[in-house]
Amino acid sequence: MQKLHLSQSLSQKLSPQQIQFIKLLQVPTAELDTRVEEELEINPALEEGKDEDKKDSEEEFEDNYEEESNFEEKEVNIEDYLNDDYSGYKMQGDGNYTSEEDQREIPVSGGISLHEQLIAQMGFxxxxxxxxxxxxxxxxSIENDGYIRRDLEAIINDLVFSQNIETDVDEIEEILRKIQTFDPAGIAARNLQECLILQLERKEHPDDTTVQNAIKILSECFDEFTKKHYSKIQKKLDLGEEELKxxxxxxxxxxxKPGGTSDGLVKTQYIIPDFILTNTDGKLEISLNSRNAPELRISRSYSEMFDAFEKSDKKDKKLKDTVTFVKQKLDSAKWFIDAIKQRQHTLLKTMQAILDFQGDFFYEGDETKLKPMILKDIAERIEMDISTVSRVANSKSIQTEFGIYPLKYFFSEGIATDSGEDVSNKEVKSVLQSLVDNESKKRPLSDDKLVKMLNDKGYNIARRTVAKYREQLQIPVARLRKEL
Structure with missing residues (x-):
């Protein structure tokens, strides 16, 4: 039996203007030009240049817009836009905003690829x-770093199906050994051990005991070498300390990685700061990169066209369709200009709040001066949603006299001290890095010793937290930091 039920629910919707603003807000400066170009191409009612007669174009259009509006706003669920990659409140990860455009390699003329080099050498x-x-x-099958990681059996199968050639592992390895004589040394190795031995074999000389010992170390004690168990290597190969060193x-x-730089193509990444910070006689001032403020205006001809259509006979269906089209384009142009302006305002407002919060750092550039700060702190200051701050912080950077920093660099959690204050985990990481830099590499500090030293300095920190920070700083465990 079917029953009818009445229910009442509250949902939040985003207007097209809000959606456009959200999308523009998360675009970094480097991509804003492209986004503006796209909009100029698809909307003839939008033009480049300063709007010298705003009243005649924009304000008259707004008056007409109030009189008659046949354009229906499209409602979109807010969840589609707030629950995305930019709403991570803890700012996890180190990557900035990326897209397919970011990941494209910059074309460089006159280069030759690694595979082309190897094919040329094959001719000899x-x-x-x-x-x-x-x-x-x-x-x-050789990858960009110079290794062959595919199993030889798989390559044999490929030859059967694609080239109708039946072969075996012995024949494959015979030809592979010839390829391994190509430049750069170590090319076509199947693992790191083979790659290093191939390079040493090029250096080998009957009287060079250093090379011979190095080959023995890699051939017979590779596992001990990777773990830096030097005493075991000395004992196993009967080497003196100086010989081993x-x-x-x-x-x-x-x-x-013998193939890493062999193709002659350098992948260059340019960082374009969104903000520029200047210190004028002790006064910090923030300005937006000029590329964040493109000069755009509504087409006067389209505004006049709309005004003329409005005064004409509206009974003609084709004319009404034309009026609707022109009106939609004018709407879209105005919304885009407003979204750009709102983007500029939000960026400056957010950055100013970060500057006020982390003022000590921006004056001196000392990492230890950073205070614990999370997205909520800034969101409350500027009275905006946390997801808005997240979008700004995840994809923007600022140029200071100490260098260019991504905004998310200034966000961190707090660590309690003996005095009862909270300090930024950036400060703790800085102290941790300093302890490791100044340790004796013959007897590196273990995590337990690092914990004790940090506790002695007043930082209440657990061993697992030290291990986590050490990994984030890409510091190996003590055993792997050991040197002869």
Whole structure:
């Protein structure tokens, strides 16, 4: 049996203008030009340039807009826009706002790829047609860092299905060894151990005991070498301390990624700051990057066209459709201009609040001066939603006299001290880094010792927190920091 029920619910919707503002807010300066260009291309009612006669164009249009509005606003669920990658309140992760456009490589003229270099070198080998096909298949399996990580059995299967060539592991390895003689040294290795040994074999000389010992270390004691168990290596290979030190130094100077720089193409990333901070006689002033303030205006011809249509006979269906089209384009142009202005206002308001909160840092550039600060602190100061602050902080950066910093750098959690105050975890990390930098590399400090030293300095911190901060700073465990 079917029943009818009445229910009442409260939902929040975003207008098209709000959606446009949210999308523009999270776009970094480097991409704003592209976004503006796109809007100029799709909307003929939007033009570049300063609006010199705003009253005649924009205000008259607003008067007409009030008289008759056939444009229906599209309602969109707010969850679609607030629960995305930009609403992470804890600011986790180090990556800035990225998109497919960010990840594209910058084209560089005149370069030659790693694979092209290897194919060219293949021409110097005396290979028959069958061997050339196998060699090309192997070269095609080499990754950008110079390694072949695909199993040889898988490459054999590829040759059968794609080239109709049946082969075996012995034949594949024979051709692979020839490719491994190519430049750069260590190319086409299947793992790090093989890569380093290949490079040492190029240096080997009957009278060079340092190279021979280095090859022995990698061949017979690779596991001990990676864990820096030098005493075990000495005992196993019967090496003196000086012999071991010379061989280890030689190994550490080898290239673990032989293909990393061989293609001649450098991937360059340019950081364009959204804000510029200047210190004028002790007074800090924030300004927006000029690229954040494009000069846009509503097309006068489109405004006049709309005004003329409004005064004409509205019974003609084609004319009414034209009026609707022109009106929508004018609406869209005005909303876009307003969204750009609102973006500028929100960026400056948020950055000013961060500046006020972290003033000590911006005067001196000392990381230890940073105070614990979370998104909620700034959201309350500027009376905006946390997700709005998150969008600004996740994708923007500021240029200071101490360098360029992403805004999320200034957000951190607090650590209690003996005095009862909270200090930024950035300060604790800075002290931790200093302790590790100044330790004896022959006897590196363990996490337990680091905890005790930090506690002695007044920071109430647990061992697991020290381990977490050490990993975030990319500091290896004490055993791996040990040097001869």
């Amino acid at each position: 080998l005396k290979l028959d047609e069958r061997q050339k096909i196998i060699a090309r298949q192997l070269i095609g 010379e061989s280890v130094n030689m190994i550490t100077r080898l290239n673990p």
